[in-house]
Each structure stands twice: as C-alpha cells, then as structure tokens.
Amino acid sequence: MHGEETYNATDPGARVANVEVTGPPIAGAAGALAAGAAPPPRGSGAASRAGEHGRALEAATGADARSALTRARAGIHAWVARAGQGLLYATPPAIVTAMTAAALAPVLLPLLAGAGGSYVMQQALAQLGAVGAGHVTGVMQDVVARLRHEAKVTGVSEETMQNVLERRLEVELAGPHAAALRTEITQFLQAINGVGTTLDAAFRSKVEGLDAHIGQAVRVLSETVSEFRALREDVLSALTSIQGDITRTLALQQDHSSKLDRLNIQLALLRRDLVFNRPVAAQPATVSAAPGLAAGRRPGVCPYPGLAAFSETDAFWFHGREHLTAAMVNRLRARLQGSSPLMVVGASGAGKSSVLRAGLMPELDTGGLAEPGSEHWPREIMTPGPPSGPRAGWSW
Amino acid sequence: MIDQFEEVFTQCSGGERKQFIDAICAAAHGTSKDPPCALVVIGVRAGFVEHCTAHPPLEPALRDQFIVGPMRPQELHAAIEAPARDAELTVEPGLAATMLSDLGAVTSPGSPESATYDPGTLPLLALALRETWERREGGRLTITAYHDAGGIKQAVAKKADDVYGTLDDASKHVARRLLEHMVSVRADAEDTRRRMSRRALLAELPAVDAETAGQVLDLLERRRLVTGTTTPCR
Numbered sequence: 001m002h003g004e005e006t007y008n009a010t011d012p013g014a015r016v017a018n019v020e021v022t023g024p025p026i027a028g029a030a031g032a033l034a035a036g037a038a039p040p041p042r043g044s045g046a047a048s049r050a051g052e053h054g055r056a057l058e059a060a061t062g063a064d065a066r067s068a069l070t071r072a073r074a075g076i077h078a079w080v081a082r083a084g085q086g087l088l089y090a091t092p093p094a095i096v097t098a099m100t101a102a103a104l105a106p107v108l109l110p111l112l113a114g115a116g117g118s119y120v121m122q123q124a125l126a127q128l129g130a131v132g133a134g135h136v137t138g139v140m141q142d143v144v145a146r147l148r149h150e151a152k153v154t155g156v157s158e159e160t161m162q163n164v165l166e167r168r169l170e171v172e173l174a175g176p177h178a179a180a181l182r183t184e185i186t187q188f189l190q191a192i193n194g195v196g197t198t199l200d201a202a203f204r205s206k207v208e209g210l211d212a213h214i215g216q217a218v219r220v221l222s223e224t225v226s227e228f229r230a231l232r233e234d235v236l237s238a239l240t241s242i243q244g245d246i247t248r249t250l251a252l253q254q255d256h257s258s259k260l261d262r263l264n265i266q267l268a269l270l271r272r273d274l275v276f277n278r279p280v281a282a283q284p285a286t287v288s289a290a291p292g293l294a295a296g297r298r299p300g301v302c303p304y305p306g307l308a309a310f311s312e313t314d315a316f317w318f319h320g321r322e323h324l325t326a327a328m329v330n331r332l333r334a335r336l337q338g339s340s341p342l343m344v345v346g347a348s349g350a351g352k353s354s355v356l357r358a359g360l361m362p363e364l365d366t367g368g369l370a371e372p373g374s375e376h377w378p379r380e381i382m383t384p385g386p387p388s389g390p391r392a393g394w395s396w
Numbered sequence: 397m398i399d400q401f402e403e404v405f406t407q408c409s410g411g412e413r414k415q416f417i418d419a420i421c422a423a424a425h426g427t428s429k430d431p432p433c434a435l436v437v438i439g440v441r442a443g444f445v446e447h448c449t450a451h452p453p454l455e456p457a458l459r460d461q462f463i464v465g466p467m468r469p470q471e472l473h474a475a476i477e478a479p480a481r482d483a484e485l486t487v488e489p490g491l492a493a494t495m496l497s498d499l500g501a502v503t504s505p506g507s508p509e510s511a512t513y514d515p516g517t518l519p520l521l522a523l524a525l526r527e528t529w530e531r532r533e534g535g536r537l538t539i540t541a542y543h544d545a546g547g548i549k550q551a552v553a554k555k556a557d558d559v560y561g562t563l564d565d566a567s568k569h570v571a572r573r574l575l576e577h578m579v580s581v582r583a584d585a586e587d588t589r590r591r592m593s594r595r596a597l598l599a600e601l602p603a604v605d606a607e608t609a610g611q612v613l614d615l616l617e618r619r620r621l622v623t624g625t626t627t628p629c630r
Contacts, residue, residue: 335435345440348516382397
C-alpha cells in the first residue's frame with residue numbers, strides 16, 4: 001500500500017520533503033508527520049532550531065521524542081568517533097549502512113526488554129519523525145528476536161547492537177526487498193538528518209579528510225542508486241553548515257592572531273629599547289654585536305646618508321622604522337621551523353634595502369629572534385647579478 | 397638576505413633564475429631529504445611581484461608578503477629629527493613640517509593627519525636632508541638651507557645639474573654615455589638601475605676614453621649620484 005504526501009516545512013529554512021510512505025499507515029506516525037511536519041535540524045550550530053524541532057516532535061509524539069532524536073544522533077557521533085581513521089577506507093554502501101545502524105542502535109536498545117512487536121518499533125521510528133515503514137521495522141524486529149534468542153536482553157552495548165543491526169541490514173540489502181529498504185533508509189536518514197550529523201561528527205573527529213570522504217561517498221550513492229537520490233540535498237546543506245562553522249572559526253582565529261601580533265610587536269619594541277637604549281653609564285665596554293647601535297651622541301658626523309640606502313653601519317642614524325622592523329622580525333621568527341622565504345615588497349625608493357640592512361640586521365645581531373644563540377648565526381647579504389666587485393648603480 | 401631580488405629577472409638567464417629560486421626556497425623550506433638550513437629574506441620591488449608569480453616555488457612567499465609602505469607622519473618626523481638630535485644639531489622649527497608637506501605626507505604643514513604620498517619619494521627626502529646638512533648654519537638645519545638645496549622636488553635635479561655643470565664638454569659627453577648605460581629600460585618591466593663592474597660598463601662603451609670615464613665615475617660616486625662598493629679595478 002502506497003500513499004504519497006507532500007509536507008511543507010513550517011521552518012522557512014527547511015526543505016519541502018517528499019515522503020513516500022510505504023507499508024501500513026500507522027495512526028501515530030501519520031499524526032506525527034502531520035503535526036510535526038518540520039524536518040529535523042541539520043548540522044551543527046543549529047541548537048535553537050534543534051530546540052524548535054524537538055519541541056514540535058514532543059508535542060506530536062510525546063515526551064520521549066526529543067531524547068529519541070538526541071540518542072539517534074549521539075549514536076552517530078559515537079560511531080564516527082569509534083571508527084575514526086578506519087572510515088577513510090569504508091565503501092559508500094558500508095558508510096550508509098553503518099550510519100543507519102548507528103542511529104537505530106540507541107533507539108532499539110531500550111526496546112530489547114519490552115514486547116518487541118512491530119507497533120513498538122513503528123512508534124519508535126515515528127518518534128524520530130520517520131515513517132514507521134515495514135522493512136526497517138522488520139530488520140529491527142529480527143535483531144531483537146535474535147538477541148533474545150541468544151539470551152542477550154540486558155547488558156548489550158550500543159556498539160554490539162549497531163554491529164548486529166549493520167549485519168542484518170547488509171543481508172537485507174542483498175535480498176529481494178533491497179530497493180524498498182533503501183527507500184526507507186533514505187527517509188529515515190532524512191528525517192533524523194543522519195547525513196548532516198555524520199558529516200558534523202566527522203568534522204569534529206579531526207580525522208583529516210574524513211568529512212570530504214563521507215560527503216563524497218554519499219554523493220556517489222545518491223548519483224548511482226536512485227533510492228538514495230534525495231540524500232544529495234542533505235550533503236549539500238550539511239556542507240553549507242560546516243563551511244559556515246569553519247569560516248566563523250577562522251575569523252575567530254584571525255582575530256586572536258592579530259591580537260597576538262600586536263602584542264608581539266609591542267614586546268619586540270620594548271626589547272629593542274632594552275637592548276639599544278641602555279643608559280650610557282650602564283654600557284659595558286663590549287656593548288653588543290652591533291657597535292653601530294650603541295646609544296650616545298655623535299657630534300660632527302653627517303647623520304643623513306643622502307641618496308644611498310642606509311647600510312648596517314648606519315643603523316645608529318636609522319629612525320622611524322622601528323614598528324616595521326619589529327613586525328618583520330616577528331614574521332621571520334615565525335619561520336624558524338622552516339617556511340617560505342620572507343618576501344619584503346615595496347615600491348622603488350620605499351626604503352626596503354634600508355630597513356633590511358639598518359633595521360632588520362642589527363635586530364638579528366642582538367638576538368631579536370629570541371632564539372638562544374641566534375645572534376651568532378652566520379648571515380649573508382647578497383644581490384643577484386654578476387660576481388661582486390666594483391659596481392655602479394643606484395642602491396635604494 | 398637577498399636584496400634587490402628583482403635583479404634575478406634583469407641580470408640572470410632563465411636557467412640561472414630557476415636554479416637560484418629553487419635553491420633559496422629549498423634552503424628556507426627544507427626538502428624531503430634536508431631540513432631547512434636558513435632563514436631567507438628577499439627584498440623585491442613591487443613592480444616585479446608579477447614576475448615572481450611565474451615561479452610556483454615562490455607561491456607561499458607571495459601569499460605571505462611583507463609590505464614596506466609609506467612612513468607615517470610621526471615616523472617621518474623621527475627620521476628627520478632624531479638623527480639631528482644624535483649629531484647634536486638643532487632643527488629649525490617648521491623644517492620637518494615643511495618637508496612632510498613638500499613630500500605630500502600631510503595635507504598641510506602642522507596638520508597631523510596623513511595623506512597618501514608616493515612611497516618611492518623617500519630617497520628625495522633623504523637627499524634633501526643631506527643637502528640641507530651640507531648647508532647647515534652653525535649646527536642648525538634651517539628652512540633657508542633646505543630651500544637653497546632645491547627642496548624635495550628639485551634636490552636631485554639640482555644636485556645632478558650642479559655636478560654636471562662642473563664638467564668640461566668631453567666629460568659631459570662621457571657622463572651622458574655612462575649614465576645611459578647604467579639603467580635597464582625594458583618594455584616588459586619597470587626601468588631598473590643596472591649593477592655592473594666598471595670594467596663591464598666600460599667594455600660596453602669602447603668609444604669612450606677610459607681615463608675620462610674613470611674620473612667621471614669617481615666624481616659621481618663622491619657626490620653620491622652613483623654608488624660603488626670598492627676602489628675601481630685597474
């Protein structure tokens with residue numbers, strides 16, 4: 001018996017769900033769908049929406065609805081966390097089967113001790129906003145019957161339950177009703193936002209590339225297996241949600257790192273004051289590796305180099321670029337573990353050569369890298385071109 | 397540290413350039429075999445950044461450029477006044493403000509708000525400062541001396557004209573020929589100065605008398621219109 005109904009979500013951001021109902025219509029389930037028509041929230045960062053949907057489900061199907069949905073999603077999170085790296089090697093069908101089993105396991109677990117009839121199973125699914133359809137409930141009943149047969153009624157772990165469900169689903173998916181079961185699985189996963197939850201869990205798992213792998217797996221299935229086609233939209237909306245999360249996280253990090261940058265520049269300036277501007281009386285005979293910088297007065301000397309760039313020995317006269325130099329030393333320090341060359345860019349005549357020679361070099365000479373011993377590291381200043389010797393040309 | 401990195405595009409062949417860029421990137425970044433062995437800083441003229449983009453190994457460096465922009469007004473004040481203080485000179489009140497105003501760094505003298513100015517004009521300020529110092533009046537850098545030197549806009553031209561004016565006709569001709577050969581003018585890049593040995597420069601100009609050329613270069617170098625690093629080769 002088939003009925004086809006279209007449910008218009010009350011949430012403007014939610015999709016219009018095309019739900020094909022297979023199997024006998026259940027009063028409770030139909031009621032749930034009619035009243036709590038809004039599909040569940042997706043992805044992370046949707047706590048308030050989750051709350052709304054939870055309340056809608058509660059109103060429609062009873063107090064357990066919210067906790068059932070929460071438990072189903074928690075089941076998915078637990079599965080992804082358990083499987084971790086291993087999921088990178090799972091095939092698309094295996095991922096969807098495991099996803100379904102992981103969501104069903106915590107819902108089915110408390111039913112193990114109960115009557116275990118098909119009505120109970122259907123109600124459990126209805127609580128999740130899913131249609132209590134025949135094939136999934138059949139699998140659930142089978143699993144309960146088997147575990148009871150093996151006298152495993154109490155003390156069954158969620159993981160065991162998931163494994164048993166998974167194997168049973170695999171068998172059914174190779175059987176004569178595979179297509180119908182796939183349709184039910186799609187509806188179930190859509191109802192609980194299983195794909196979004198899985199991608200969210202993969203994102204949180206910090207296993208690099210897991211998100212993309214699972215998203216790709218579901219995409220492949222949605223394109224090659226017609227019953228899974230609807231899951232495509234779920235991947236898309238999950239991506240939107242996760243990318244939003246990533247963007248927000250990056251913005252926060254950027255904000256934090258600019259604060260650290262500013263602090264680091266202040267500290268570098270303070271350090272510079274401590275090293276270069278010590279009181280004259282306090283200066284030891286060998287003041288520093290950069291004698292050009294020792295504080296004091298030098299009457300009678302021309303303090304301006306004119307057209308030539310400031311050289312390292314002109315550092316004493318080099319003023320106004322302290323902030324820029326501090327920022328540059330910090331950027332260089334960030335490269336101590338190996339990175340790209342630091343590319344210092346400026347217009348011709350903007351003072352690159354001067355800040356490099358009279359600003360940066362003296363800083364490095366006096367330990368500005370804040371790396372023990374760095375003031376003694378060998379260093380080389382060169383300019384590309386013919387072998388050195390007497391040269392003509394402007395140098396700025 | 398590689399200063400005037402742009403010269404890899406004007407002074408090197410394609411093969412040398414690639415080798416050089418690969419080598420500095422490997423030194424900075426490390427390779428699968430070797431850990432990084434150097435902190436590498438490259439100074440490059442903004443006009444040559446486009447050339448750098450043709451080299452994939454430079455991509456990370458290009459993504460993380462360090463920009464040397466114009467100095468802020470208070471930084472320019474420091475650059476003008478702090479060296480004078482350290483040389484026990486006094487700066488006439490208003491001189492720094494006049495210089496900033498001529499540079500275009502402030503909207504009007506005495507106004508602290510900064511305006512955009514061409515960051516490439518710093519050498520003109522530096523020259524004007526030196527020329528003002530040359531004309532100092534008893535330990536005092538004055539506005540009059542600054543104007544005598546031609547201010548920021550005219551200081552280079554005035555100085556070059558002054559030096560050129562002291563030459564005899566033969567030397568003037570030699571100076572023109574020499575200076576023409578010391579810039580690289582290319583259709584596909586900004587004009588750049590050229591760096592070369594005296595020997596190479598003179599080799600490009602067989603018609604020029606070597607002795608006169610040597611004297612002219614010495615003079616240009618002494619007056620800081622040309623920079624040389626060591627004594628001329630024989």
